[in-house]
Amino acid sequence: MPVFKMLDIDLTTGRSHVTDVSDRFDRDLGGTAVATALLLVTPADLDPYAPEAPIIFATGPFSAVYPVATKTVALFRSPLTGNLGESHAGGRLAMAMYGAGFHVIRVSGASPFPCYVTIEEDQVVIHRAHSLWGSSALAAERILRDHEPSSYKRSIVRIGPAGERRSPIAAATVDSARHFGRLGLGGVMGSKNLKALVISGGRYWPIVETGKYNAFYKKIYDAVVKSPAMKKYHDLGTSMNVMPLSRINGLPTRNFAQGFFEGAEEISGETFATRHLTQHLACGHCQTGCIHMATLRERFHPEHHQFKTFKISYDHELIYALGSNLSISSAEEVLRLLLLIEKQGWDAISIGVTLAWAIDAFQAGHLSPAHTDGLVLNFGDAATCEKVLQRIARGHNEFYRDLERGVAFCSQKYGGKECAIAFGGNEAPGYMTGLYAYLGYATGVRHSHLDSAGYAIDQKALTEPKPDEVLTADLYQEAVWRTTLTSLVLCLFARNIYTADVVLEGLDALGITGWDDARLLAAARRAHARKLQYKERCGFRFDDLALPGKLARVVSGAGQVDPARFARQVAAYRDLARADAPAAAPEGPTPPAAGPR
Numbered sequence: 001m002p003v004f005k006m007l008d009i010d011l012t013t014g015r016s017h018v019t020d021v022s023d024r025f026d027r028d029l030g031g032t033a034v035a036t037a038l039l040l041v042t043p044a045d046l047d048p049y050a051p052e053a054p055i056i057f058a059t060g061p062f063s064a065v066y067p068v069a070t071k072t073v074a075l076f077r078s079p080l081t082g083n084l085g086e087s088h089a090g091g092r093l094a095m096a097m098y099g100a101g102f103h104v105i106r107v108s109g110a111s112p113f114p115c116y117v118t119i120e121e122d123q124v125v126i127h128r129a130h131s132l133w134g135s136s137a138l139a140a141e142r143i144l145r146d147h148e149p150s151s152y153k154r155s156i157v158r159i160g161p162a163g164e165r166r167s168p169i170a171a172a173t174v175d176s177a178r179h180f181g182r183l184g185l186g187g188v189m190g191s192k193n194l195k196a197l198v199i200s201g202g203r204y205w206p207i208v209e210t211g212k213y214n215a216f217y218k219k220i221y222d223a224v225v226k227s228p229a230m231k232k233y234h235d236l237g238t239s240m241n242v243m244p245l246s247r248i249n250g251l252p253t254r255n256f257a258q259g260f261f262e263g264a265e266e267i268s269g270e271t272f273a274t275r276h277l278t279q280h281l282a283c284g285h286c287q288t289g290c291i292h293m294a295t296l297r298e299r300f301h302p303e304h305h306q307f308k309t310f311k312i313s314y315d316h317e318l319i320y321a322l323g324s325n326l327s328i329s330s331a332e333e334v335l336r337l338l339l340l341i342e343k344q345g346w347d348a349i350s351i352g353v354t355l356a357w358a359i360d361a362f363q364a365g366h367l368s369p370a371h372t373d374g375l376v377l378n379f380g381d382a383a384t385c386e387k388v389l390q391r392i393a394r395g396h397n398e399f400y401r402d403l404e405r406g407v408a409f410c411s412q413k414y415g416g417k418e419c420a421i422a423f424g425g426n427e428a429p430g431y432m433t434g435l436y437a438y439l440g441y442a443t444g445v446r447h448s449h450l451d452s453a454g455y456a457i458d459q460k461a462l463t464e465p466k467p468d469e470v471l472t473a474d475l476y477q478e479a480v481w482r483t484t485l486t487s488l489v490l491c492l493f494a495r496n497i498y499t500a501d502v503v504l505e506g507l508d509a510l511g512i513t514g515w516d517d518a519r520l521l522a523a524a525r526r527a528h529a530r531k532l533q534y535k536e537r538c539g540f541r542f543d544d545l546a547l548p549g550k551l552a553r554v555v556s557g558a559g560q561v562d563p564a565r566f567a568r569q570v571a572a573y574r575d576l577a578r579a580d581a582p583a584a585a586p587e588g589p590t591p592p593a594a595g596p597r
């Protein structure tokens with residue numbers, strides 16, 4: 001049985017220590033389940049920016065030993081929603097944590113000075129970072145790469161100025177173009193005066209049963225590189241969704257006014273690939289390489305023909321948030337906005353949806369040039385959007401400073417709640433396929449499309465209609481099952497490769513025994529129930545969830561969504577969750593396994 005260790009770093013005292021957490025992994029599997037158990041013991045009334053509020057980075061038993069097990073989960077109290085903050089990022093982080101010898105790194109306290117932390121195996125050093133403070137998320141990585149050389153595989157997690165300003169929609173950027181994007185981890189790092197973490201090491205597990213391991217590895221490797229399961233992610237990436245979604249009226253356009261974007265072709269995955277794609281990247285230990293990098297030239301000065309060239313990643317969510325939802329139909333203009341966002345270190349979905357709200361609220365009369373200091377906000381006006389982002393970055397006035405607090409805060413303060421497209425306080429992802437997309441955003445533990453993929457249920461239900469209660473149960477079961485995948489911790493793009501049987505075979509090949517279908521599911525239900533328990537302790541209530549007013553008026557991919565039907569299915573989902581609530585108890589009775597998947 002492998003040994004799992006947790007590194008604790010207290011930034012207030014500068015001390016660190018290591019704990020053997022193998023028993024936690026044995027009980028809860030790993031990743032998100034272990035991190036949830038650790039977060040649950042923190043006081044519920046802790047401010048997200050309190051020094052004692054921890055950030056828990058966790059990987060799982062498959063991390064860095066099997067293909068596409070590339071992600072690291074980060075759990076924290078979200079400054080955006082006030083409850084569970086959970087974000088997932090790829091890059092080399094999982095591999096670097098594994099090399100350093102830690103499956104969990106817990107950071108608490110707050111440094112009295114701007115700092116970055118290097119972790120190379122047992123060597124934990126807190127460095128002064130005064131000269132890094134204020135640098136962009138892109139520059140900080142370049143500087144640290146030169147200043148902190150390592151002979152091991154190394155990962156750099158850092159924040160940009162948005163995180164330093166404690167924006168609740170600030171991201172933490174990981175290596176090349178991966179992010180802990182959602183729910184404000186960047187702001188929490190900023191509150192700890194923590195600019196960056198640099199992690200490396202060479203402590204790899206000895207594989208005991210090499211025959212079993214090699215056979216299993218080859219099976220997964222073949223599935224990744226030879227089967228169609230991952231091909232679409234490699235070819236065009238998720239940006240291949242832009243055109244099909246627009247065709248079925250599911251591509252959010254002009255702040256979710258409609259699902260069809262007349263300029264979709266100009267910002268499609270095909271157009272990006274033809275005109276701007278220059279490189280595919282992959283997370284450490286992934287054979288797919290779905291990270292699509294475009295190049296953008298920027299003039300040093302308007303009078304001179306001298307340029308610097310940036311590489312910027314793009315995918316469906318980014319194209320939706322900075323393209324169709326702002327009615328911007330130029331791939332180059334989308335990239336220009338993304339470059340600013342990358343430098344500042346905002347979550348691209350959240351800042352994009354907040355910009356879309358600002359335009360809508362301006363046109364509805366909730367905002368005026370007095371707020372914007374003279375700017376007139378219109379959909380399709382990329383140049384003005386760029387100015388807005390620059391003014392937010394500079395903290396131009398109170399209105400611009402507020403914009404980086406997200407759409408729920410701004411609509412509460414300035415009006416325009418009916419056009420604030422947020423669920424549970426989190427800005428909506430890029431699918432307006434119908435009821436189940438919205439239900440998934442609302443009920444998901446992190447209010448993400450990745451919690452339960454309701455957009456897929458919407459599309460399937462168009463050709464295979466089923467009663468609402470059946471589809472809501474499907475949504476719930478998917479959310480629970482995904483907790484297994486994020487405990488291992490896998491990239492969810494590989495979800496169709498790692499079925500329950502495959503997961504069990506993979507555990508066995510690592511010498512992790514005693515797991516079967518029922519135990520896997522019981523662990524997932526326990527972790528999922530604990531997340532809801534944590535959310536509810538922080539004030540989350542299913543009964544407070546409402547469909548944003550605008551979404552009841554517009555036509556989605558599956559037609560108009562009736563708010564009363566939405567409310568009924570939220571209640572049905574809540575009841576399914578309540579039935580599983582006893583699973584959250586640490587020593588409570590294990591509920592009977594749910595039906596077969």
Ligand code: SF4
Pocket residue numbers: 068070090091233281282283286287288289290291491492493
């Ligand atoms: S499929 Fe993409 S996001 Fe997932 S691990 Fe591979 S490169 Fe990373």
